[in-house]
Amino acid sequence: MQQTRTATPHRRNVWAMVAMLSLAAVAPHLSHARPETRTQAARTQAVPHHTPGDLGQLPPEVDAALQRAKVPRDAFHVMVVEASGHAAPRLSHQAQVPVNPASLMKLATTTAALDLLGPAFVWRTPVFVDGPVRDGVLQGNIYMRGSGDPRLGVERVWLLMRRLQGLGIQKIQGDIVLDRSAFEVPPRDAASFDGEPLRPYNAAPDALLLNFKSLLIQFVPDRAANVARVHVEPPMAGVQFPTTVPLSAGDCNDYRTSLRADWTDATRPRFAGNFPAVCGEKMWPIAYSAPQQFAGRAVLGMWQQLGGQLSGQVREGTVPNGLQPAFTVDSPTLAEVIRDINKFSNNVMAQQVFLTLSQQQRGVGSFEASRDVMQRWWRERVGGDVPVFDNGSGLSREERISAQGLARLLQTAWASASMPELMSSLPITGLDGTLKRSKAQFSAHLKTGSLRDVAGIAGFVDGPNGKRWVLVAVLHHANANAARPALDAMVDWVAQQP
Known part of the structure; x- marks a missing residue:
């Protein structure tokens, strides 16, 4: 289809x-x-x-x-x-x-x-609801089981969240559980191939691969305020990004170097440099510096952005035997x-x-x-x-x-x-x-x-x-x-x- x-x-x-x-x-x-x-x-x-x-x-x-x-x-x-x-x-x-x-x-x-x-052929990502829903509150867990979908990007995860809300769920009185058991992939250092761990092409495969484990950082110059405004997709729970970076009068040959990004602390990325105003709007795709945390932070960040609440945590696990999916998200x-x-x-x-x-x-x-x-x-x-x-x-x-x-x-x-x-x-x-x-x-x-x-x-x-x-x-x-x-x-x- x-x-x-x-x-x-x-x-x-x-x-x-x-x-x-x-x-x-x-x-x-x-x-x-x-x-x-x-x-x-x-x-x-x-x-x-x-x-x-x-x-x-x-x-x-x-x-x-x-x-x-x-x-x-x-x-x-x-x-x-x-x-x-x-x-x-x-x-x-x-x-x-x-x-x-x-x-x-x-x-x-x-x-x-x-x-x-x-x-x-399509990859199917089933979503399971384990527990009753009363007055917008799920008394139990949500499970997302990956099957290796190569294109489970921000847009489709956002629609998945909207479908959860369409079931009447606004608050999860439990956990969101990510099931990655469809693939057995050994741990890998993203820098091992060419020393470029933040390049999206070095992202490791995953049964539940969300947005290539990568961020899209948008820089929009605001000349009146003399700053470039920073917008990041997807929203990452527990991660504090700068909202602005100073503008500069330099050329746009290598704006990424001018930004002097510091990813040492995955929860507090920093830009110690500036953004050349002549660049105009730029979109920088970059792999998240703590890839093992990406799916959990992105899922929770998107759920919260849509107004959803979570009493528990986002964690890894497997779907209980016999539990039937509430719905399934198909890939292209x-x-x-x-x-x-x-x-x-x-x-x-x-x-x-x-x-x-x-x-x-x-x-x-x-x-x-x-x-x-x-x-x-x-x-x-x-x-x-x-x-x-x-x-x-x-x-x-x-x-x-x-x-x-x-x-x-x-x-x-x-x-x-x-x-x-x-x-x-x-x-x-x-x-x-x-x-x-x-x-x-x-x-x-x-x-x-x-x-x-x-x-x-x-x-x-x-x-x-x-x-x-x-x-x-x-x-x-x-x-x-x-x-x-x-x-x-x-x-x-x-x-x-x-």
Whole structure:
């Protein structure tokens, strides 16, 4: 069932800003898969094995871009092949070498999810009321049980609270209990990957992931008062934010540094600097410095903002056996979710989907179990060498896949019934998502990948006369990001192939 978006256009843009920072158990064997899955498997069996070794020469424009960036040819991994899979590759260069794909690994996660869960899959967050309601007072607890919804943002939590009030509840004479038992995720230091714990892309997955565990801090200059007014979403119970920060006459090159934010005390964030007036209104998405406290403080803060009262506390726990939900909040469909994942390369949303693959089979999702699901799916549906999966998002130093493997994956996706959903989730060169600033002259739908020493693209390029090509190109070198013009040159070369 299609889900109607409740966010206003402004809020939808904010969601994109943050992003840039239950069916039955899935059958373990194709013989038990739904009919359309068996049909897809039969179609993908026609995809040939790619020619071993290199084939063809790198285009001169690409060679020149590599030389300018001082990146050797053997650090560039490329596969160009027809999407339909009925011919040998047009170009294969270092394509059999497994490399770290960065966010290109999201293609594997989202393609597998579309195949195993279906594009209409939704995550359901049931809410339980345990006790009688008299004169607006609930004599008992509220339970919220997460199922891994990747897009349980402020707007939808606010509507959840309104539905509670619609049941006649104004005061809870008990606790609000958050049930996270659908995922088993080990504790993780948000700074462990790159030393940037306050970047939303480093948020850890959670069965009850509220607003990416992130705040949206809005700065609005008031020149008459010579201050910028500060507004924070969601409201956080027990956290005292500054309401204003002084304006300055400086430029707006790096307003975040000018603010000199101090997050040492998670309950009393401070801005020791100022905000440049020329910046105008700014919205700063930032991960909360005490992520384990985020859900509890946000839930209580929103409940209180709506006039609700709570006698007890917000705590973790599990729903009592036999208790039936009062109502359920459904997520947008998987097809909508993967659009945010791939267009804006959202890491934590990809990890939520990755964990959901094993949660749907085993009742509890874990990284280890989801790796097993992905490996089995790859053998049955894609074939060839099985990649090294870690968390499914590419925010990893461990994940490995070859350009050839990614090309086979995209050919499998092209032959599947879910091809339109995957295609529409990919950024378009020069138009949107992470490819909005692409300098490529021709049209293509491509996922991007970027880490400190990795830059890549993978997806579909429009060729002459309606032909579609699969292009995978990954730079794996210390100067990878300086060689991005080579990626744009590859797109333009592929688009002109007869």
